[in-house]
Amino acid sequence: MAKKTNIPSMKSLGRKWGGTLDQNLAANQRFSADTDPKKINLGVGTNVGSDGKPWNQASAFPASLSQLVSNIGEVCGSYNPATDVQQAAAEFVLGQQLKLPSSIWNQCITSFTAGGGSGAVGRAIDFVTAQHGDIRHLNLQQYAWVGYDSIAYNRGLETRPIPIELTKLPRKGLDVLQTVHNGSGLLVPGKNWKQAGKILTHRDQPVILDIPYTGFDHAGLPYDEALNRSAEPLLTLVDAGAPVVVGFGPTKVFNTFKYRPGGATVVICRTEGEARHARNRMISNARGGTGFIDIATYALMKAMAENPEGLSSDHAAILQRLHQAEQDWAKYAAGSPLANFFNSGYGGLFRILPVQPGTVEALAEQHIHVVYVDKRLIRINIMGLPHGDQTEAVVRAISSRCTDELPKTLRPFAV
Numbered sequence: 001m002a003k004k005t006n007i008p009s010m011k012s013l014g015r016k017w018g019g020t021l022d023q024n025l026a027a028n029q030r031f032s033a034d035t036d037p038k039k040i041n042l043g044v045g046t047n048v049g050s051d052g053k054p055w056n057q058a059s060a061f062p063a064s065l066s067q068l069v070s071n072i073g074e075v076c077g078s079y080n081p082a083t084d085v086q087q088a089a090a091e092f093v094l095g096q097q098l099k100l101p102s103s104i105w106n107q108c109i110t111s112f113t114a115g116g117g118s119g120a121v122g123r124a125i126d127f128v129t130a131q132h133g134d135i136r137h138l139n140l141q142q143y144a145w146v147g148y149d150s151i152a153y154n155r156g157l158e159t160r161p162i163p164i165e166l167t168k169l170p171r172k173g174l175d176v177l178q179t180v181h182n183g184s185g186l187l188v189p190g191k192n193w194k195q196a197g198k199i200l201t202h203r204d205q206p207v208i209l210d211i212p213y214t215g216f217d218h219a220g221l222p223y224d225e226a227l228n229r230s231a232e233p234l235l236t237l238v239d240a241g242a243p244v245v246v247g248f249g250p251t252k253v254f255n256t257f258k259y260r261p262g263g264a265t266v267v268i269c270r271t272e273g274e275a276r277h278a279r280n281r282m283i284s285n286a287r288g289g290t291g292f293i294d295i296a297t298y299a300l301m302k303a304m305a306e307n308p309e310g311l312s313s314d315h316a317a318i319l320q321r322l323h324q325a326e327q328d329w330a331k332y333a334a335g336s337p338l339a340n341f342f343n344s345g346y347g348g349l350f351r352i353l354p355v356q357p358g359t360v361e362a363l364a365e366q367h368i369h370v371v372y373v374d375k376r377l378i379r380i381n382i383m384g385l386p387h388g389d390q391t392e393a394v395v396r397a398i399s400s401r402c403t404d405e406l407p408k409t410l411r412p413f414a415v
């Protein structure tokens with residue numbers, strides 16, 4: 001009898017996967033395939049100029065990176081940025097961006113990581129789950145940013161939905177909450193943050209705030225005021241005494257898309273003892289990841305330390321551009337249901353709109369590209385609206401597809 005040979009199946013790196021690629025990727029492919037020179041991209045999550053092209057007017061981060069590259073011989077030989085650069089960069093994030101009072105800075109552990117805001121949120125999750133082995137899932141606000149799915153999946157965690165307005169906070173799992181909700185643009189009222197702060201403090205339950213859009217929720221206000229208002233949800237949780245970890249993302253606020261420097265993970269401790277343990281834990285967490293800073297992140301940290309005014313001025317310019325787009329939508333949508341998405345209950349780059357079925361395809365025929373959330377909902381990046389000849393036609397094209405059938409979970413909150 002012939003001897004049976006065991007042939008290896010060679011599938012272990014390519015096992016069947018039941019998932020689908022997200023709609024954002026599909027929309028990008030459709031946009032790239034469109035050859036019309038006047039095509040409009042409302043599908044991507046990027047900053048867009050008034051000419052409809054990716055916004056490229058930031059100068060502070062590019063200048064810092066270019067200087068580092070030209071001095072490259074000097075940086076070789078050392079792993080980490082000098083302590084004074086790290087300290088100044090951390091203070092920039094804590095004070096200038098997050099508006100945390102300086103009295104608590106020495107109880108905050110700030111860790112810079114690679115990979116934009118995604119890296120910062122990922123490190124925040126790893127920091128918490130390393131100490132709470134019972135956490136098996138993330139609690140995410142409904143209709144949240146699709147990137148959370150892979151952040152969870154890569155860590156073997158499940159995801160569960162919670163109401164956007166935070167009226168139910170489960171005891172189990174790790175809450176990852178947004179202060180500017182991508183995708184709906186809905187802003188959670190202050191009283192709901194207050195209630196959440198009370199509950200999380202009482203349970204001593206860690207919460208992650210994902211903050212890649214400082215100021216985007218109040219883009220029409222003067223710069224300092226916009227940042228102060230934007231920090232209110234975080235300060236409300238901190239004042240209540242809740243155990244908060246922030247994932248601070250730089251990509252949108254300083255327009256660092258192309259080189260993807262990392263953001264900062266900030267652990268806001270309540271006592272010196274908690275901070276001492278958190279510091280050691282963070283060093284240990286960082287060691288096996290991107291504990292040593294890459295050049296793009298170092299360039300951003302140097303800009304924070306040496307040119308904070310330059311970063312703030314880039315940031316202010318992006319907020320102005322966002323506000324210009326908000327005003328254009330409000331103006332040309334006036335009198336239609338679309339106008340309701342541009343009142344004070346909304347903010348940030350994105351909106352989820354109720355539409356007739358077939359809308360993505362119908363708009364693509366008109367060279368306007370948007371993302372499906374489901375058959376009757378689309379997500380748009382409002383900054384993708386060019387300011388000029390096409391503005392009115394684009395707003396009207398979107399408005400003509402809108403219905404008034406917004407699902408209950410996406411309706412504006414009572415303030």
Ligand SMILES: Cc1ncc(COP(=O)(O)O)c(C=O)c1O
Pocket residue numbers: 045115116117118119121145147178182210212249250251252
């Ligand atoms: C809510 C939210 N968190 C995190 C991120 C990740 O940001 P980054 O592109 O800097 O990784 C995004 C990006 O769209 C986002 O919308």
